[in-house]
Amino acid sequence: MDTVTIVLVLLLAVVVSGAVSRMLPISLPTPLVQIALGAVIGLSVNYRVTLDPQLFLLLFLPPLLFLDGWRIPKDELLKDVSTVVELALGLVLLTVVGMGLFIHWMIPAMPLAVAFALAAVVSPTDPIAVSAIAARVPIPKRMMHILEGESLLNDASGLVCLRFAVAAALTGTFSASGAALNFLWVAGMGLAIGVIVTLAATRAKAWVTKRWGEDTGSQILVSLLIPFGSYLLAEHIHASGILAAVSAGVTMTFAEISRQAMAVTRMRRNSVWDTIQFSLNGIIFVLLGEQLPGILGGARETVALSGHAEPWWLAVYVIAIVAGLAALRFVWVWASLKLTILRKRSDAIAIQSPDWRLIAAMSLAGVRGAITLAGVLTLPLALDDGTPFPARDLAIFLATGVIIVSLVIASVGLPMLLKGLAMPPEPSKQAEEAAARVATAEAAIRAIEACQHALAETHGEADRYAAAGGRVMDLYRERIEGLAQGPSDAMRAEExxxxxxxxxxxxxxxxxxxxxxxxxxxxxxxxxxxxxxxxxxxxxxxx
Missing domain, CATH: 4.10.860 (DNA Excision Repair, Uvrb; Chain A)
Known part of the structure; x- marks a missing residue:
């Protein structure tokens, strides 16, 4: 009963946080409000949430990563795919290696494998937190597409690196060649299982629908089960459940194109997934706040793990890690954009170097959030021999501090950098949209004419069908004529x-x-x- 009560309280806190963040006179990101409300809950009740790492990973990550893969705009992602890959893979590997060595050097008491694990969990970024921060200062679309693509890929790459680091900590050994072969299996099979499960589920669903009709509730439930099925199946064969959930989401986009659901199913399904995304992201931050009093209460014992006695050393470590992450990201973003410019530069076209504010904004947008918290909480409680996992509480404290400090810094600096910032222009999609509208209107007219003739031949009364069909076709012809003439300024203003x-x-x-x-x-x-x-x-x- 206590578990049910605390879940309801957490959900209520998520709801209240959205209202409070809108009521505040200053632009305070919703995640920070949720952390604060969670801390109030943690201080107000005697019951504490005991987080099972594996259960936490299963409940939160598959649906969130599946939805990210499903909804991310694929065309926009492909336009900047080189930049996204450089940020999501190259920067993650640099962060894991560089920050892992830095953390181990700074805190010798933390084993190197645990330092790499901590570096892996702080490498993924959180675009939802960035969106919340910049709610009153809109992020340029192209920049947001890059951040979304980076987040989708670095969530997977960071958590896969975490898996290898934890394995090294548990076994005490690490083989580069063995890890490379294992990575190929983990990544390749994870991606394949996500694709296979999604295609199998959608085809079976389409087969049933074709013969016995579509049930909206079951269709929505199938979409909810796909990420969990992909994740569990991948983990069962020791592949990456995270990559399986991501690839399942990406595959869902293309599977839905060929096997369309009813309009009412799509609308209700979107509403359900919006609610799930809002709830899960909110609960993660509220849980972070709920755990915060206990984490801070054990700060003195935690800092002792690092070989110091004063708790303020923990703040020094957090600030040093945040500074290191920001420096690595700034250098990598600058180098990535420079390489992109060099690749696209020609003798005929001179491409202007990026504004320093763009580089700073992209660097500052590397906010850590839900995935970082979910990842660090999945650290095992004990080693294979039963002894406590080394420096686990210290790693959780430092990851928590990185999340909060990065949110605060970005909430102050990002709106200032984004104000008036313009990304390189994107090609207009008006011609593409107009051509699609004309093609669909012409197809509709042909279908209506065929239906008119069929009904007239079957039932007679051709005039009645011609009049009714003509009224509908006139609407489509008006659309075609308007688009064929091209939208003038006056037409746009009138529209x-x-x-x-x-x-x-x-x-x-x-x-x-x-x-x-x-x-x-x-x-x-x-x-x-x-x-x-x-x-x-x-x-x-x-x-």
Whole structure:
């Protein structure tokens, strides 16, 4: 019963944190509010959450990484794939090796394998935390695409490095050649299992739907089970469950293209996944805050592991690690952007060097968040011989400090750097969108004409079908004519006004609907249906 109660309290804290972060007069990121509320919970109740590392990893990481892989814009990612790979793989390896050696040098009492494990968990970045920080200063789209792609890949690469570091700590041995071969198996089979499970699940779902119809609830449940199934199957054969969840999410994008679900299923599924993403990310930060009093309470014992007596040494270590991570990231981002410019430079085209603010913003955006916390909490409690895992509490404290300090620094500095910052321009997609709209409209007209003829031949009354079909086809022809002429400034301005007027109309319709429902002149079922139609109309016009 206590477990259920604490889960409900954590969920309530997630809900409250969103409201509090909007109410505050200063731009305070939601993750920091969630950490603070979690700390209040930790100080207010006697019950403590005991986190099982493996259970924590299973519950939180597969759905979050699956959703990242599913929703990340693939085309935008491919445009800057070289930069993303350099940040997500090269920077992670540099961070694990460089920061691992630095941490071991700074804290000799921490074994080298544990130092590498700590460096591995602080290497992944968290774009959700960055988005929360820059909520009032929008991040340029191209920069956000790079950060999302980097986060998706470095989550996997960082956690795979963590796996090898933990294995070295448990066994006391490490073989570079053995690790390379093991990495190929772990990564290759993990990726393959994610693809296989997703394709098998979606094809089976499509086969059942084709013969017996589609059930929205079961469709949503299948999408929820795919990341967990991929993860568990991969872990069962000692492959990477993390990479399996990521590849399952990426595969889901392409599987859905050929096996489309009903519109209502997609809308409800998106709502469910939005809720899951919001809840899981929030709970992770609230749990961090809930664990904070215990972590700080044991600070004196924890600092003793490092060979010092004063607790303020822990703050020195955290600041040193944050500074080291920032320096490595700044140098790597600068070198990566320089290499990108050199690759694209030609004699005919001179590409301007990136603004220093762009490099600083990309460096500062390397905020650590949910994945770092989830990773460090998965450190084993004991070695194979039963002795406590060396410096585990110290590693958790330092990782927690890195998360909080990086969030605070970025919340102060990132909005200032982002203000007025412009990324290199992206090619316009208006022509691509217009061509797609024309093609779909022409296909719709052909289908309506075929349906007209079929109905007229079967039932007669050709005039009635011609009139009804003509009304619909006129809408498509207007779209084609408007797009063929090309959108002028006047047409764009008129279109904006049309959208504004439609939104005004939708708002009035909604108010009238509410009044009818309050006056009990409208049944709840009809009110729900009309409300849904107004929601879709508003979403369409705002988009």
């Amino acid at each position: 904006r006004l049309v959208r504004e007027f439609r939104l005004v109309g939708v708002k009035a319709e909604r108010a009238a609907l509410v009044e009818l429902a309050r006056a009990r002149q409208l049944g709840s079922e009809v009110a729900r249906k009309l409300t849904r139609e107004l929601d879709l109309s508003e979403a369409r016009h705002r988009g």
